Amino acid sequence: MTLLVGSASRILTDAALVALQAPSVLNTQPWRWHIERDTARLSADRSRRLARIDPEGRLLVTSCGAALHHACVTLAAGGVDFEVDLLPGEGTPDALAVIRYRGDTGPSAAAQRLREVIAVRQSDRRPFSGTPVPDEALERLRVTADRAGAHLHLVRAAELLTVIAAAGHAAAAELADPAYRAELLSWLRPPGSGRDGLPVDTITPPGVRPVPIRDFSTAGYVPAIYSDTDVADREARYGIVVTDGDGPADWLRGGVTLSAVLLAATAEGLATSAMSDLVEEPAARVALQRMLGDVGHPAIGVRIGVPAAGPPPPRAPRRPAAEMVEVVAESAPD
Ligand SMILES: Cc1cc2nc3c(=O)[nH]c(=O)nc-3n(C[C@H](O)[C@H](O)[C@H](O)COP(=O)(O)O)c2cc1C
Structure with a gap:
Protein backbone atom coordinates (compact mmCIF):
# COMPACT_ATOMS: atom_id res chain seq x y z
CA MET A 1 0.00 0.00 0.00
CA THR A 2 1.44 3.35 -0.98
CA LEU A 3 1.01 6.49 1.04
CA LEU A 4 -1.04 9.27 -0.49
CA VAL A 5 1.30 12.04 -1.57
CA GLY A 6 0.98 15.42 -3.24
CA SER A 7 -0.95 18.54 -2.45
CA ALA A 8 -3.97 18.42 -0.12
CA SER A 9 -6.37 18.88 -3.04
CA ARG A 10 -4.70 16.05 -4.99
CA ILE A 11 -4.94 13.69 -2.01
CA LEU A 12 -8.58 14.56 -1.34
CA THR A 13 -9.39 14.12 -5.05
CA ASP A 14 -7.82 10.65 -4.95
CA ALA A 15 -9.99 9.75 -1.95
CA ALA A 16 -13.16 11.04 -3.65
CA LEU A 17 -12.34 9.00 -6.76
CA VAL A 18 -11.95 5.83 -4.69
CA ALA A 19 -15.23 6.63 -2.94
CA LEU A 20 -17.07 6.32 -6.27
CA GLN A 21 -16.83 2.54 -5.68
CA ALA A 22 -19.16 2.82 -2.67
CA PRO A 23 -22.45 0.90 -2.71
CA SER A 24 -25.65 2.89 -3.23
CA VAL A 25 -29.34 2.11 -3.35
CA LEU A 26 -30.11 0.66 -6.82
CA ASN A 27 -26.64 1.88 -7.78
CA THR A 28 -27.98 5.43 -8.08
CA GLN A 29 -24.63 6.93 -6.94
CA PRO A 30 -26.44 10.01 -5.58
CA TRP A 31 -23.41 12.04 -4.52
CA ARG A 32 -21.19 14.89 -5.59
CA TRP A 33 -17.72 15.80 -4.38
CA HIS A 34 -16.26 19.32 -4.54
CA ILE A 35 -12.58 19.63 -3.75
CA GLU A 36 -11.39 23.06 -2.71
CA ARG A 37 -7.81 23.32 -1.51
CA ASP A 38 -7.72 21.41 1.82
CA THR A 39 -11.41 20.46 1.95
CA ALA A 40 -13.57 17.87 0.22
CA ARG A 41 -17.31 18.59 0.39
CA LEU A 42 -19.78 15.76 -0.05
CA SER A 43 -23.26 16.73 -1.25
CA ALA A 44 -26.43 14.84 -2.00
CA ASP A 45 -27.54 14.72 -5.62
CA ARG A 46 -31.29 14.73 -5.02
CA SER A 47 -32.03 14.44 -8.73
CA ARG A 48 -31.16 10.77 -8.14
CA ARG A 49 -33.57 10.22 -5.26
CA LEU A 50 -35.98 7.31 -5.68
CA ALA A 51 -39.36 9.02 -5.34
CA ARG A 52 -41.40 5.88 -4.51
CA ILE A 53 -38.83 3.75 -2.70
CA ASP A 54 -37.13 6.53 -0.78
CA PRO A 55 -39.49 9.54 -0.47
CA GLU A 56 -37.62 11.12 2.47
CA GLY A 57 -34.16 10.54 1.03
CA ARG A 58 -33.08 8.23 3.87
CA LEU A 59 -31.46 5.72 1.55
CA LEU A 60 -29.94 8.47 -0.55
CA VAL A 61 -28.22 9.89 2.53
CA THR A 62 -27.31 6.38 3.70
CA SER A 63 -25.63 5.80 0.33
CA CYS A 64 -23.71 9.08 0.71
CA GLY A 65 -22.61 7.92 4.17
CA ALA A 66 -21.13 4.81 2.56
CA ALA A 67 -19.23 7.05 0.11
CA LEU A 68 -17.97 9.19 3.01
CA HIS A 69 -16.66 6.07 4.76
CA HIS A 70 -14.89 4.88 1.60
CA ALA A 71 -13.15 8.28 1.33
CA CYS A 72 -12.13 8.23 5.00
CA VAL A 73 -10.75 4.69 4.72
CA THR A 74 -8.68 5.78 1.72
CA LEU A 75 -7.24 8.76 3.60
CA ALA A 76 -6.51 6.77 6.76
CA ALA A 77 -4.87 4.02 4.71
CA GLY A 78 -2.78 6.62 2.95
CA GLY A 79 -1.41 8.07 6.18
CA VAL A 80 -3.45 11.28 6.08
CA ASP A 81 -4.63 13.16 9.16
CA PHE A 82 -8.08 14.65 8.61
CA GLU A 83 -11.27 15.71 10.38
CA VAL A 84 -14.88 15.30 9.29
CA ASP A 85 -17.86 17.58 9.95
CA LEU A 86 -21.30 16.13 9.32
CA LEU A 87 -24.07 18.39 7.97
CA PRO A 88 -21.84 21.46 7.85
CA GLY A 89 -24.24 23.85 6.14
CA GLU A 90 -27.04 25.48 8.15
CA GLY A 91 -30.02 25.68 5.81
CA THR A 92 -28.30 23.75 3.01
CA PRO A 93 -29.69 20.21 3.37
CA ASP A 94 -27.70 18.90 0.42
CA ALA A 95 -24.37 19.64 2.15
CA LEU A 96 -23.74 16.35 3.95
CA ALA A 97 -20.12 16.38 5.07
CA VAL A 98 -16.81 18.19 4.84
CA ILE A 99 -13.48 16.40 5.12
CA ARG A 100 -10.65 18.73 6.12
CA TYR A 101 -7.05 17.72 5.39
CA ARG A 102 -4.74 18.34 8.33
CA GLY A 103 -1.43 16.83 7.26
CA ASP A 104 0.38 13.53 7.48
CA THR A 105 0.15 10.88 10.13
CA GLY A 106 1.12 7.22 10.32
CA PRO A 107 -0.97 5.00 8.02
CA SER A 108 -3.42 2.74 9.81
CA ALA A 109 -2.89 -0.98 9.12
CA ALA A 110 -6.60 -1.69 9.70
CA ALA A 111 -7.56 1.02 7.21
CA GLN A 112 -5.05 -0.36 4.71
CA ARG A 113 -6.75 -3.76 4.83
CA LEU A 114 -10.15 -2.14 4.21
CA ARG A 115 -8.68 0.01 1.42
CA GLU A 116 -7.46 -3.16 -0.28
CA VAL A 117 -10.90 -4.74 -0.34
CA ILE A 118 -12.73 -1.69 -1.72
CA ALA A 119 -11.75 -2.93 -5.18
CA VAL A 120 -13.21 -6.41 -4.64
CA ARG A 121 -16.28 -5.77 -2.46
CA GLN A 122 -19.49 -6.24 -4.38
CA SER A 123 -23.07 -7.14 -3.65
CA ASP A 124 -23.47 -10.90 -3.85
CA ARG A 125 -27.14 -11.84 -4.12
CA ARG A 126 -26.43 -15.46 -5.04
CA PRO A 127 -27.47 -18.01 -2.45
CA PHE A 128 -24.64 -18.45 0.04
CA SER A 129 -22.77 -21.70 0.52
CA GLY A 130 -23.90 -24.21 3.15
CA THR A 131 -20.99 -23.31 5.42
CA PRO A 132 -22.00 -21.40 8.56
CA VAL A 133 -20.55 -17.95 9.22
CA PRO A 134 -18.14 -18.16 12.18
CA VAL A 306 -19.89 -17.63 3.13
CA PRO A 307 -19.82 -17.08 -0.63
CA ALA A 308 -20.94 -19.82 -3.00
CA ALA A 309 -18.30 -21.53 -5.13
CA GLY A 310 -17.87 -20.32 -8.67
CA PRO A 311 -17.15 -17.01 -10.30
CA PRO A 312 -18.51 -13.94 -8.53
CA PRO A 313 -21.37 -12.03 -10.15
CA PRO A 314 -20.48 -9.33 -12.70
CA ARG A 315 -19.65 -5.93 -11.24
CA ALA A 316 -22.13 -3.08 -11.26
CA PRO A 317 -20.84 -0.11 -13.31
CA ARG A 318 -20.09 3.37 -12.05
CA ARG A 319 -20.80 6.80 -13.54
CA PRO A 320 -17.93 8.80 -15.08
CA ALA A 321 -15.89 10.52 -12.39
CA ALA A 322 -16.13 13.88 -14.14
CA GLU A 323 -19.87 13.98 -13.34
CA MET A 324 -19.32 13.48 -9.63
CA VAL A 325 -15.94 14.94 -8.63
CA GLU A 326 -15.16 18.58 -9.27
CA VAL A 327 -11.92 20.28 -8.28
CA VAL A 328 -13.00 23.83 -7.52
CA ALA A 329 -9.59 25.09 -6.39
CA GLU A 330 -6.29 23.29 -6.10
CA SER A 331 -3.92 23.80 -3.23
CA ALA A 332 -0.30 24.75 -3.88
CA PRO A 333 1.86 21.68 -4.63
CA ASP A 334 4.08 20.47 -1.77
C1 LIG B 1 -28.66 2.31 1.00
C2 LIG B 1 -28.53 1.04 0.16
C3 LIG B 1 -29.63 0.22 -0.04
C4 LIG B 1 -29.51 -0.97 -0.78
N1 LIG B 1 -30.60 -1.81 -0.89
C5 LIG B 1 -30.45 -3.00 -1.53
C6 LIG B 1 -31.54 -3.94 -1.56
O1 LIG B 1 -32.60 -3.71 -0.98
N2 LIG B 1 -31.36 -5.11 -2.21
C7 LIG B 1 -30.17 -5.40 -2.84
O2 LIG B 1 -30.06 -6.47 -3.41
N3 LIG B 1 -29.11 -4.53 -2.83
C8 LIG B 1 -29.23 -3.34 -2.18
N4 LIG B 1 -28.18 -2.47 -2.12
C9 LIG B 1 -26.95 -2.78 -2.86
C10 LIG B 1 -26.87 -1.92 -4.12
O3 LIG B 1 -27.82 -2.36 -5.08
C11 LIG B 1 -25.45 -2.01 -4.68
O4 LIG B 1 -24.57 -1.44 -3.75
C12 LIG B 1 -25.25 -1.28 -6.00
O5 LIG B 1 -26.03 -1.88 -6.99
C13 LIG B 1 -23.79 -1.28 -6.43
O6 LIG B 1 -23.31 -2.60 -6.55
P1 LIG B 1 -22.12 -3.16 -5.68
O7 LIG B 1 -22.55 -3.18 -4.26
O8 LIG B 1 -21.91 -4.55 -6.23
O9 LIG B 1 -20.94 -2.27 -5.88
C14 LIG B 1 -28.28 -1.30 -1.37
C15 LIG B 1 -27.15 -0.47 -1.16
C16 LIG B 1 -27.27 0.67 -0.38
C17 LIG B 1 -26.06 1.53 -0.12
Whole structure:
Protein backbone atom coordinates (compact mmCIF):
# COMPACT_ATOMS: atom_id res chain seq x y z
CA MET A 1 0.00 0.00 0.00
CA THR A 2 1.44 3.35 -0.98
CA LEU A 3 1.01 6.49 1.04
CA LEU A 4 -1.04 9.27 -0.49
CA VAL A 5 1.30 12.04 -1.57
CA GLY A 6 0.98 15.42 -3.24
CA SER A 7 -0.95 18.54 -2.45
CA ALA A 8 -3.97 18.42 -0.12
CA SER A 9 -6.37 18.88 -3.04
CA ARG A 10 -4.70 16.05 -4.99
CA ILE A 11 -4.94 13.69 -2.01
CA LEU A 12 -8.58 14.56 -1.34
CA THR A 13 -9.39 14.12 -5.05
CA ASP A 14 -7.82 10.65 -4.95
CA ALA A 15 -9.99 9.75 -1.95
CA ALA A 16 -13.16 11.04 -3.65
CA LEU A 17 -12.34 9.00 -6.76
CA VAL A 18 -11.95 5.83 -4.69
CA ALA A 19 -15.23 6.63 -2.94
CA LEU A 20 -17.07 6.32 -6.27
CA GLN A 21 -16.83 2.54 -5.68
CA ALA A 22 -19.16 2.82 -2.67
CA PRO A 23 -22.45 0.90 -2.71
CA SER A 24 -25.65 2.89 -3.23
CA VAL A 25 -29.34 2.11 -3.35
CA LEU A 26 -30.11 0.66 -6.82
CA ASN A 27 -26.64 1.88 -7.78
CA THR A 28 -27.98 5.43 -8.08
CA GLN A 29 -24.63 6.93 -6.94
CA PRO A 30 -26.44 10.01 -5.58
CA TRP A 31 -23.41 12.04 -4.52
CA ARG A 32 -21.19 14.89 -5.59
CA TRP A 33 -17.72 15.80 -4.38
CA HIS A 34 -16.26 19.32 -4.54
CA ILE A 35 -12.58 19.63 -3.75
CA GLU A 36 -11.39 23.06 -2.71
CA ARG A 37 -7.81 23.32 -1.51
CA ASP A 38 -7.72 21.41 1.82
CA THR A 39 -11.41 20.46 1.95
CA ALA A 40 -13.57 17.87 0.22
CA ARG A 41 -17.31 18.59 0.39
CA LEU A 42 -19.78 15.76 -0.05
CA SER A 43 -23.26 16.73 -1.25
CA ALA A 44 -26.43 14.84 -2.00
CA ASP A 45 -27.54 14.72 -5.62
CA ARG A 46 -31.29 14.73 -5.02
CA SER A 47 -32.03 14.44 -8.73
CA ARG A 48 -31.16 10.77 -8.14
CA ARG A 49 -33.57 10.22 -5.26
CA LEU A 50 -35.98 7.31 -5.68
CA ALA A 51 -39.36 9.02 -5.34
CA ARG A 52 -41.40 5.88 -4.51
CA ILE A 53 -38.83 3.75 -2.70
CA ASP A 54 -37.13 6.53 -0.78
CA PRO A 55 -39.49 9.54 -0.47
CA GLU A 56 -37.62 11.12 2.47
CA GLY A 57 -34.16 10.54 1.03
CA ARG A 58 -33.08 8.23 3.87
CA LEU A 59 -31.46 5.72 1.55
CA LEU A 60 -29.94 8.47 -0.55
CA VAL A 61 -28.22 9.89 2.53
CA THR A 62 -27.31 6.38 3.70
CA SER A 63 -25.63 5.80 0.33
CA CYS A 64 -23.71 9.08 0.71
CA GLY A 65 -22.61 7.92 4.17
CA ALA A 66 -21.13 4.81 2.56
CA ALA A 67 -19.23 7.05 0.11
CA LEU A 68 -17.97 9.19 3.01
CA HIS A 69 -16.66 6.07 4.76
CA HIS A 70 -14.89 4.88 1.60
CA ALA A 71 -13.15 8.28 1.33
CA CYS A 72 -12.13 8.23 5.00
CA VAL A 73 -10.75 4.69 4.72
CA THR A 74 -8.68 5.78 1.72
CA LEU A 75 -7.24 8.76 3.60
CA ALA A 76 -6.51 6.77 6.76
CA ALA A 77 -4.87 4.02 4.71
CA GLY A 78 -2.78 6.62 2.95
CA GLY A 79 -1.41 8.07 6.18
CA VAL A 80 -3.45 11.28 6.08
CA ASP A 81 -4.63 13.16 9.16
CA PHE A 82 -8.08 14.65 8.61
CA GLU A 83 -11.27 15.71 10.38
CA VAL A 84 -14.88 15.30 9.29
CA ASP A 85 -17.86 17.58 9.95
CA LEU A 86 -21.30 16.13 9.32
CA LEU A 87 -24.07 18.39 7.97
CA PRO A 88 -21.84 21.46 7.85
CA GLY A 89 -24.24 23.85 6.14
CA GLU A 90 -27.04 25.48 8.15
CA GLY A 91 -30.02 25.68 5.81
CA THR A 92 -28.30 23.75 3.01
CA PRO A 93 -29.69 20.21 3.37
CA ASP A 94 -27.70 18.90 0.42
CA ALA A 95 -24.37 19.64 2.15
CA LEU A 96 -23.74 16.35 3.95
CA ALA A 97 -20.12 16.38 5.07
CA VAL A 98 -16.81 18.19 4.84
CA ILE A 99 -13.48 16.40 5.12
CA ARG A 100 -10.65 18.73 6.12
CA TYR A 101 -7.05 17.72 5.39
CA ARG A 102 -4.74 18.34 8.33
CA GLY A 103 -1.43 16.83 7.26
CA ASP A 104 0.38 13.53 7.48
CA THR A 105 0.15 10.88 10.13
CA GLY A 106 1.12 7.22 10.32
CA PRO A 107 -0.97 5.00 8.02
CA SER A 108 -3.42 2.74 9.81
CA ALA A 109 -2.89 -0.98 9.12
CA ALA A 110 -6.60 -1.69 9.70
CA ALA A 111 -7.56 1.02 7.21
CA GLN A 112 -5.05 -0.36 4.71
CA ARG A 113 -6.75 -3.76 4.83
CA LEU A 114 -10.15 -2.14 4.21
CA ARG A 115 -8.68 0.01 1.42
CA GLU A 116 -7.46 -3.16 -0.28
CA VAL A 117 -10.90 -4.74 -0.34
CA ILE A 118 -12.73 -1.69 -1.72
CA ALA A 119 -11.75 -2.93 -5.18
CA VAL A 120 -13.21 -6.41 -4.64
CA ARG A 121 -16.28 -5.77 -2.46
CA GLN A 122 -19.49 -6.24 -4.38
CA SER A 123 -23.07 -7.14 -3.65
CA ASP A 124 -23.47 -10.90 -3.85
CA ARG A 125 -27.14 -11.84 -4.12
CA ARG A 126 -26.43 -15.46 -5.04
CA PRO A 127 -27.47 -18.01 -2.45
CA PHE A 128 -24.64 -18.45 0.04
CA SER A 129 -22.77 -21.70 0.52
CA GLY A 130 -23.90 -24.21 3.15
CA THR A 131 -20.99 -23.31 5.42
CA PRO A 132 -22.00 -21.40 8.56
CA VAL A 133 -20.55 -17.95 9.22
CA PRO A 134 -18.14 -18.16 12.18
CA ASP A 135 -19.62 -16.48 15.25
CA GLU A 136 -16.30 -14.76 15.98
CA ALA A 137 -16.39 -13.06 12.57
CA LEU A 138 -19.91 -11.79 13.26
CA GLU A 139 -18.79 -10.49 16.62
CA ARG A 140 -15.94 -8.60 14.94
CA LEU A 141 -18.48 -7.03 12.54
CA ARG A 142 -20.59 -5.96 15.51
CA VAL A 143 -17.59 -4.25 17.14
CA THR A 144 -16.70 -2.64 13.80
CA ALA A 145 -20.19 -1.14 13.57
CA ASP A 146 -20.03 0.32 17.08
CA ARG A 147 -16.72 2.00 16.21
CA ALA A 148 -18.18 3.42 12.99
CA GLY A 149 -20.88 5.36 14.82
CA ALA A 150 -23.96 3.14 14.75
CA HIS A 151 -24.60 -0.51 15.69
CA LEU A 152 -25.09 -3.91 14.07
CA HIS A 153 -27.86 -5.99 15.59
CA LEU A 154 -27.21 -9.63 14.72
CA VAL A 155 -30.58 -11.29 14.19
CA ARG A 156 -31.07 -14.26 16.53
CA ALA A 157 -32.91 -17.43 15.53
CA ALA A 158 -35.91 -16.43 17.64
CA GLU A 159 -36.11 -13.10 15.78
CA LEU A 160 -35.94 -14.56 12.29
CA LEU A 161 -39.73 -14.78 11.95
CA THR A 162 -40.00 -11.02 12.40
CA VAL A 163 -37.42 -10.43 9.66
CA ILE A 164 -39.23 -12.89 7.38
CA ALA A 165 -42.52 -11.11 8.05
CA ALA A 166 -40.96 -7.69 7.43
CA ALA A 167 -39.42 -8.83 4.13
CA GLY A 168 -42.65 -10.49 3.07
CA HIS A 169 -44.74 -7.44 3.92
CA ALA A 170 -42.32 -5.13 2.09
CA ALA A 171 -42.38 -7.34 -1.02
CA ALA A 172 -46.16 -7.61 -1.06
CA ALA A 173 -46.77 -3.90 -0.51
CA GLU A 174 -44.13 -2.72 -2.95
CA LEU A 175 -44.81 -5.16 -5.77
CA ALA A 176 -48.53 -4.36 -5.63
CA ASP A 177 -47.75 -0.71 -6.36
CA PRO A 178 -47.33 0.16 -10.06
CA ALA A 179 -45.22 3.21 -9.11
CA TYR A 180 -42.76 0.92 -7.30
CA ARG A 181 -42.56 -1.52 -10.20
CA ALA A 182 -42.00 1.33 -12.66
CA GLU A 183 -39.25 2.85 -10.50
CA LEU A 184 -37.49 -0.49 -10.04
CA LEU A 185 -37.71 -1.21 -13.77
CA SER A 186 -36.28 2.20 -14.62
CA TRP A 187 -33.06 1.32 -12.74
CA LEU A 188 -32.52 -2.13 -14.32
CA ARG A 189 -30.04 -2.30 -17.18
CA PRO A 190 -29.14 -4.89 -19.82
CA PRO A 191 -26.07 -7.01 -18.94
CA GLY A 192 -22.74 -5.28 -19.34
CA SER A 193 -24.19 -1.88 -20.11
CA GLY A 194 -24.84 1.38 -18.41
CA ARG A 195 -23.10 3.59 -15.91
CA ASP A 196 -25.58 3.33 -13.07
CA GLY A 197 -28.50 1.15 -12.04
CA LEU A 198 -28.43 -2.62 -11.82
CA PRO A 199 -27.34 -4.74 -14.79
CA VAL A 200 -29.73 -7.67 -14.70
CA ASP A 201 -26.91 -10.19 -14.57
CA THR A 202 -25.91 -8.81 -11.14
CA ILE A 203 -29.27 -9.74 -9.67
CA THR A 204 -30.62 -13.11 -8.67
CA PRO A 205 -34.18 -14.40 -8.62
CA PRO A 206 -35.53 -14.55 -5.09
CA GLY A 207 -35.83 -18.35 -5.29
CA VAL A 208 -36.87 -20.16 -2.17
CA ARG A 209 -35.07 -18.60 0.75
CA PRO A 210 -36.06 -18.42 4.39
CA VAL A 211 -35.77 -14.62 4.20
CA PRO A 212 -36.71 -13.44 0.70
CA ILE A 213 -34.44 -10.86 -0.92
CA ARG A 214 -35.82 -8.06 -3.08
CA ASP A 215 -37.64 -9.49 -6.10
CA PHE A 216 -36.16 -7.69 -9.07
CA SER A 217 -37.51 -10.20 -11.57
CA THR A 218 -41.14 -9.18 -11.14
CA ALA A 219 -40.36 -6.03 -13.03
CA GLY A 220 -40.26 -8.15 -16.18
CA TYR A 221 -36.65 -9.29 -16.47
CA VAL A 222 -35.65 -12.93 -16.68
CA PRO A 223 -33.47 -13.92 -13.73
CA ALA A 224 -29.94 -14.45 -14.88
CA ILE A 225 -27.49 -16.12 -12.56
CA TYR A 226 -29.29 -18.64 -10.40
CA SER A 227 -32.17 -21.02 -10.87
CA ASP A 228 -33.00 -23.77 -8.45
CA THR A 229 -35.90 -24.96 -6.38
CA ASP A 230 -33.83 -25.89 -3.34
CA VAL A 231 -34.19 -23.78 -0.24
CA ALA A 232 -31.19 -21.49 -0.41
CA ASP A 233 -29.51 -19.29 2.17
CA ARG A 234 -30.00 -21.73 5.03
CA GLU A 235 -26.72 -20.52 6.52
CA ALA A 236 -27.23 -16.82 5.80
CA ARG A 237 -27.01 -14.49 8.80
CA TYR A 238 -28.75 -11.17 8.98
CA GLY A 239 -27.66 -7.94 10.59
CA ILE A 240 -29.62 -4.76 11.09
CA VAL A 241 -27.67 -1.50 11.12
CA VAL A 242 -29.21 0.46 13.97
CA THR A 243 -28.81 4.19 14.54
CA ASP A 244 -29.34 6.07 17.80
CA GLY A 245 -31.54 8.76 16.23
CA ASP A 246 -33.58 9.10 13.06
CA GLY A 247 -32.46 12.32 11.36
CA PRO A 248 -30.14 13.04 8.42
CA ALA A 249 -26.97 12.87 10.57
CA ASP A 250 -28.10 9.44 11.79
CA TRP A 251 -28.80 8.27 8.22
CA LEU A 252 -25.27 9.39 7.30
CA ARG A 253 -23.83 7.47 10.26
CA GLY A 254 -25.93 4.50 9.20
CA GLY A 255 -24.30 4.62 5.76
CA VAL A 256 -20.82 5.00 7.24
CA THR A 257 -21.53 1.96 9.40
CA LEU A 258 -23.00 -0.04 6.53
CA SER A 259 -19.82 0.57 4.53
CA ALA A 260 -17.65 -0.35 7.52
CA VAL A 261 -19.53 -3.63 7.96
CA LEU A 262 -19.48 -4.50 4.24
CA LEU A 263 -15.76 -3.84 3.90
CA ALA A 264 -14.91 -5.66 7.14
CA ALA A 265 -17.02 -8.64 6.04
CA THR A 266 -15.23 -8.68 2.68
CA ALA A 267 -11.89 -8.61 4.50
CA GLU A 268 -13.12 -11.66 6.48
CA GLY A 269 -13.75 -13.49 3.19
CA LEU A 270 -17.52 -13.20 3.62
CA ALA A 271 -20.11 -12.22 1.01
CA THR A 272 -22.80 -9.61 1.64
CA SER A 273 -25.79 -7.88 0.16
CA ALA A 274 -27.69 -4.94 1.60
CA MET A 275 -31.46 -5.21 2.17
CA SER A 276 -33.12 -1.84 2.36
CA ASP A 277 -36.49 -3.35 1.44
CA LEU A 278 -36.71 -4.22 5.16
CA VAL A 279 -36.96 -0.53 6.07
CA GLU A 280 -38.69 1.01 3.06
CA GLU A 281 -42.28 0.25 4.09
CA PRO A 282 -43.27 1.89 7.40
CA ALA A 283 -44.95 -1.25 8.75
CA ALA A 284 -41.86 -3.39 8.11
CA ARG A 285 -39.62 -0.77 9.69
CA VAL A 286 -41.88 -0.62 12.76
CA ALA A 287 -41.80 -4.43 13.05
CA LEU A 288 -37.98 -4.34 13.11
CA GLN A 289 -37.98 -1.48 15.57
CA ARG A 290 -40.19 -3.48 17.96
CA MET A 291 -37.85 -6.44 17.49
CA LEU A 292 -35.06 -4.16 18.70
CA GLY A 293 -37.08 -3.40 21.81
CA ASP A 294 -37.76 0.13 20.55
CA VAL A 295 -34.12 0.97 21.26
CA GLY A 296 -32.61 2.70 18.22
CA HIS A 297 -33.79 2.94 14.63
CA PRO A 298 -33.29 0.28 11.95
CA ALA A 299 -31.36 1.90 9.08
CA ILE A 300 -30.82 -1.04 6.73
CA GLY A 301 -30.46 -4.82 6.72
CA VAL A 302 -27.34 -6.75 5.71
CA ARG A 303 -27.30 -10.34 4.50
CA ILE A 304 -24.02 -12.05 5.38
CA GLY A 305 -22.70 -15.46 4.40
CA VAL A 306 -19.89 -17.63 3.13
CA PRO A 307 -19.82 -17.08 -0.63
CA ALA A 308 -20.94 -19.82 -3.00
CA ALA A 309 -18.30 -21.53 -5.13
CA GLY A 310 -17.87 -20.32 -8.67
CA PRO A 311 -17.15 -17.01 -10.30
CA PRO A 312 -18.51 -13.94 -8.53
CA PRO A 313 -21.37 -12.03 -10.15
CA PRO A 314 -20.48 -9.33 -12.70
CA ARG A 315 -19.65 -5.93 -11.24
CA ALA A 316 -22.13 -3.08 -11.26
CA PRO A 317 -20.84 -0.11 -13.31
CA ARG A 318 -20.09 3.37 -12.05
CA ARG A 319 -20.80 6.80 -13.54
CA PRO A 320 -17.93 8.80 -15.08
CA ALA A 321 -15.89 10.52 -12.39
CA ALA A 322 -16.13 13.88 -14.14
CA GLU A 323 -19.87 13.98 -13.34
CA MET A 324 -19.32 13.48 -9.63
CA VAL A 325 -15.94 14.94 -8.63
CA GLU A 326 -15.16 18.58 -9.27
CA VAL A 327 -11.92 20.28 -8.28
CA VAL A 328 -13.00 23.83 -7.52
CA ALA A 329 -9.59 25.09 -6.39
CA GLU A 330 -6.29 23.29 -6.10
CA SER A 331 -3.92 23.80 -3.23
CA ALA A 332 -0.30 24.75 -3.88
CA PRO A 333 1.86 21.68 -4.63
CA ASP A 334 4.08 20.47 -1.77
C1 LIG B 1 -28.66 2.31 1.00
C2 LIG B 1 -28.53 1.04 0.16
C3 LIG B 1 -29.63 0.22 -0.04
C4 LIG B 1 -29.51 -0.97 -0.78
N1 LIG B 1 -30.60 -1.81 -0.89
C5 LIG B 1 -30.45 -3.00 -1.53
C6 LIG B 1 -31.54 -3.94 -1.56
O1 LIG B 1 -32.60 -3.71 -0.98
N2 LIG B 1 -31.36 -5.11 -2.21
C7 LIG B 1 -30.17 -5.40 -2.84
O2 LIG B 1 -30.06 -6.47 -3.41
N3 LIG B 1 -29.11 -4.53 -2.83
C8 LIG B 1 -29.23 -3.34 -2.18
N4 LIG B 1 -28.18 -2.47 -2.12
C9 LIG B 1 -26.95 -2.78 -2.86
C10 LIG B 1 -26.87 -1.92 -4.12
O3 LIG B 1 -27.82 -2.36 -5.08
C11 LIG B 1 -25.45 -2.01 -4.68
O4 LIG B 1 -24.57 -1.44 -3.75
C12 LIG B 1 -25.25 -1.28 -6.00
O5 LIG B 1 -26.03 -1.88 -6.99
C13 LIG B 1 -23.79 -1.28 -6.43
O6 LIG B 1 -23.31 -2.60 -6.55
P1 LIG B 1 -22.12 -3.16 -5.68
O7 LIG B 1 -22.55 -3.18 -4.26
O8 LIG B 1 -21.91 -4.55 -6.23
O9 LIG B 1 -20.94 -2.27 -5.88
C14 LIG B 1 -28.28 -1.30 -1.37
C15 LIG B 1 -27.15 -0.47 -1.16
C16 LIG B 1 -27.27 0.67 -0.38
C17 LIG B 1 -26.06 1.53 -0.12
